[in-house]
Amino acid sequence: MGRMERRPAGANLAGLRDHNAALVLSLLRARAEGGSRVQLAAQTGLTPQAVSKIVGRLLADGLVVEAGRGESTGGKPRTLLALRPEAGCAVGIELDRQRSTILLLDLAGTTLRRRSVDIGLASGEPERVVGALAKGVSQAVRAAPDGAKVLGVGVGCRGPLDYETGTLHRPAGLPAWDGFPLRGLLESLLDASLDVPNVLLDKDTNVAALAAPAAVSGSTAYLHLADGLGAGLLLNGAVYRGARTNAGEFGHQVLQPDGPRCTCGARGCLEALCMAALADDDPRTAARWLGIGAANLVRLLDIDRILLGGHQIFASPDVYLRAVADQIAEHLPEPEWQSVQVSLTPAGASAVAVGAAQLVIDSALGGI
Amino acid sequence: MGRMERRPAGANLAGLRDHNAALVLSLLRARAEGGSRVQLAAQTGLTPQAVSKIVGRLLADGLVVEAGRGESTGGKPRTLLALRPEAGCAVGIELDRQRSTILLLDLAGTTLRRRSVDIGLASGEPERVVGALAKGVSQAVRAAPDGAKVLGVGVGCRGPLDYETGTLHRPAGLPAWDGFPLRGLLESLLDASLDVPNVLLDKDTNVAALAAPAAVSGSTAYLHLADGLGAGLLLNGAVYRGARTNAGEFGHQVLQPDGPRCTCGARGCLEALCMAALADDDPRTAARWLGIGAANLVRLLDIDRILLGGHQIFASPDVYLRAVADQIAEHLPEPEWQSVQVSLTPAGASAVAVGAAQLVIDSALGGI
DNA sequence: TGCACTTTGCCAACAGTGTTGCTTAACTCG
DNA sequence: CGAGTTAAGCAACACTGTTGGCAAAGTGCA
Incomplete structure (x- = not known):
């Protein structure tokens, strides 16, 4: 494994x-x-x-x-x-700045236990935070059915991070976490107390894309609009990360070279345009921009299915669903694009934690 | 096979x-x-x-x-x-509207023979055109070294097309080719006269991306600026086509929602912006737009290497190389992006034909 | 009711893969 | 010139999916 x-x-x-x-x-x-x-x-x-x-x-x-x-x-x-769903289970963690969600998922994707805790990247020294997470994992594992094998722990977190090494890279305002061996420490803490050898760290958007009925083939894009705007890409059924786990920086595509300044330094990023509209309390404009970006993405990568998630989406889901579908229909009128599905992530607010557990299950079972 | x-x-x-x-x-x-x-x-x-x-x-x-x-x-x-380079060889065809290039490549990527002919999609009935191509292939095969196995024939052509079925889809102004069994007919014609069982049809931009020293892992984008603007994507070392072979529609990302009308119907497509600049005889502006699009692409897909090709590029290569590198440096200042390479396709004007033959070699040898 | 037919699934023998343990070949170094 | 090291091969092995044959459990027609 x-x-x-x-x-x-x-x-x-x-x-x-x-x-x-x-x-x-x-x-x-x-x-x-x-x-x-x-x-x-x-x-x-x-x-x-x-x-x-x-x-x-x-x-x-x-x-x-x-x-x-x-x-x-x-x-x-x-x-x-x-x-047999109860043959195995996995722990999924959504690790946020202030709060985290820890849940236990069985092989069929059923959530067996779910807890939110006031622990996050910003709540203390990395060692203490990881220790608290390990404790939460131990509690979650006790809810596993008799005889169920615990396949591992998945952690979904905002990027940038490195999937290979399991570390964060220069997270904004959290210098102590830069390069800190998040996965390594969690793995060794759990290995001492439990038999959980497999810990995976991935971007929140990447794992959220997995929190939907599995499409073995085909390509899915999960678009996440919350404090920022990112995407998780499932190309030919597998998470596409790129060489440095930086793929999916959907929000920083420039759509207006002379537009408003973005936090990333560039002008007219899609994220900046959406956020400016949301600051004006104008979700319709934000949704239109999101739709334009989504149409670009569908055309560039021949995407089959778009999933939407993030608290800004859930605040007015119909607006975003409509706008994205409209922009795709407008920019890609040819018949072969009419089959592109646009829907909300079925896991709702738990998408990241559910997907993190799903990543572990896919990995342990071989995940083609 | x-x-x-x-x-x-x-x-x-x-x-x-x-x-x-x-x-x-x-x-x-x-x-x-x-x-x-x-x-x-x-x-x-x-x-x-x-x-x-x-x-x-x-x-x-x-x-x-x-x-x-x-x-x-x-x-x-x-x-x-x-x-042993002479152990096998493959035929590569660049099939254009008015002209085609047919060449023979050995396993090491050396061009053994190269001919251009006045045959193209627009030069007659599909049956006659494919027949002429088959004749050209037969001539090319005669240049194969003694004992060399002919692995197959690759055809690179402008999209849209379907890699699975080997047919074109609604090519502009060429209704007779819509759905015509290009690959199937060529395969049966060759099968009768030669022992060439393997014929592959792919987009010109896809195969052109293969006409470079193989990067087994990592991600490469080939950007082609000629009559239109498209891209070929090598993700994790393999051609990424999407479900309908439509991936790589790089030129129709909207960069200026209120910009000039594009042939595709939308406004402010990257292709429309570049072409407008070129019509004004202003390659610097076209290059700047191309650079912005390239930076978007690098960020979205975590691209390692960018290759440029197409006759507009070769007309003033330094302008484009400089502009793309500059835009990437400006939009992605973080250190991890400094390693992105920008270069011209080493195969020059033969990139499509060379890549088409390379596709066959990759396929026949297993192509990981 | 009886018999032919179809489909499912398993037993046994088999071909062929990479692995393991050990030996031989060829060169460097003291 | 002998000890040590690295490269490559030989033989026996464990294990995979494949092949051919056969029993089990249904359907359908006379």
Whole structure:
């Protein structure tokens, strides 16, 4: 259960087995009604016998159970298989400046426990904050069902940060956190008390994009409008981070080179334009700008689905949904773009914490 | 040598072997001076013995040769391995409106033969045009070295098109080509006369991005400024196409919502702004706009390297190189962005044809 | 009711991958 | 010139998915 490798790696038999097991699991996760071995064979391209063996291992591990029979199609009816949600769970943390949310998610994506605490990046020394988080994780883990394996802890946080090293980079106004080994310390604290070897740190927008029914293929953009404006990109079904985990800086695209000055130093950034409109209590104008940026994004990356989140969105959701859909329809009138879906993130205000746990589950189960 | 699959597929032993062989080949292609088995083992994570076996198969296939010895590091000196460039070759076609370029490339990326012909999308019935292209391919293939395997034919063309089906979509002013089975017909024509099973059709900007020393990891954007403005994206070392091969519509990002009307219907598209400046014979202003768009792109996708191409660029290359670098430096002053490289495409005016052949080579060799 | 047919899933033997343990080859260094 | 070090190969091995054959459990028609 090592950390995700970026450089190309050779594959061996163990990797082959894990890959196929993860593939079968992801297919079973995608369809709630359950699937049979033959169906899985058709979808994976593997032989039915290979699927039987793989499923046999998953049954032995308790990750999957046989769940009744399907209808006959002229012969022996199919034995249905279903993911056992209580076989594993993961902890998700939304780490904010002043507050944090810690929750426990099972394999099916059901929230088993959820707590908010007055601990945040700005509430003290990094060592103490991480210690408090570790304590919160320990409490959350106690809510895990009997026999459930705790797969790890995911932390979603505002960037800039480095996914590879698990550290923040020059967070505004918080110099003590710059380069502080957030993931490393949390991992060692938990490893001492629990059996939680896997800790992942990622941008809030990246993990929030995962807090929606999994699209194995296709491309999704999660747009987050709160204190700032950022995006999380799921390209071909996987989080796209770039080499330095800096991808998704959606808010700082210049849309008006002679526009208002942004906190980043440039002029006429999308974020500056949206924030100026919100300061004037004009969400409609902010929504229009957001829509223009979204249309640019859809066109540049051939995006299939847009998810909206963040407290500014939730304050007047219909305004934003309408404006984004309108701008896409206006700027991309061709028929092939009509299928772009625009919706609110189904996890609502918990999107970051839910997605952080989901990131761990995806990673532990192989996450194709 | 099937077509690239988008949906997740199960892996078996044959796939495992091909994956590792392709990995070793790509590492050998990346370094011209050649590498040893031990180095390859360290880079791939495989055991030295596994690499020995893999290299043994590649030697037997003639794809790799032993090329002298390296310096000793205290013990037995390393046996250097090198790709055998003449083991295989691929045909690349740049298919334009009035003219086309057909060239033959070997595994090392050396152009063995290059011809331009007065055949293009606008020069007749699709059937006749494809027939003429097939004839040109046959002639090019005759220049292949003895024993060289012809891996396939790549075609680079202006979008919109569909990589999966190998057809154009509503090309402006060329209704006969809409949905015409370009790839399918070329494949069957060649299959009858030659042994060229693999034909690929992709956007000109996508393949042009491949016409540069391979960056196995990292992200590259190729910006093409000619009659229009588009981009080819290499994300994590692989071409990113999106679900409908529409990704890379870089030129139609709106940068001035009240700006000049673009051919696409919107106002203030980057392409419209650049073209207006060029119509005024003002490349400096066009270059400044291109730079702003490039900075947006770098920030959004965490791009490592920018390549510039297209005849407008080559008309005054220094102006564009300077302007793009300046805008990136201005909009992204933080130290982590200072390493972004900006350069002209090394393949110059042949970038599309070279890249089209490279796409085939990448695909046939596994292309990680 | 009985029998042919279809479909599902498993048992056993198999081919072929990377891994492990050990040996041989080739060079540096004292 | 011998000890130490690094590179590469040989043989046995564990384990993967594949292949061929077969039992189980349904449907459908005479």
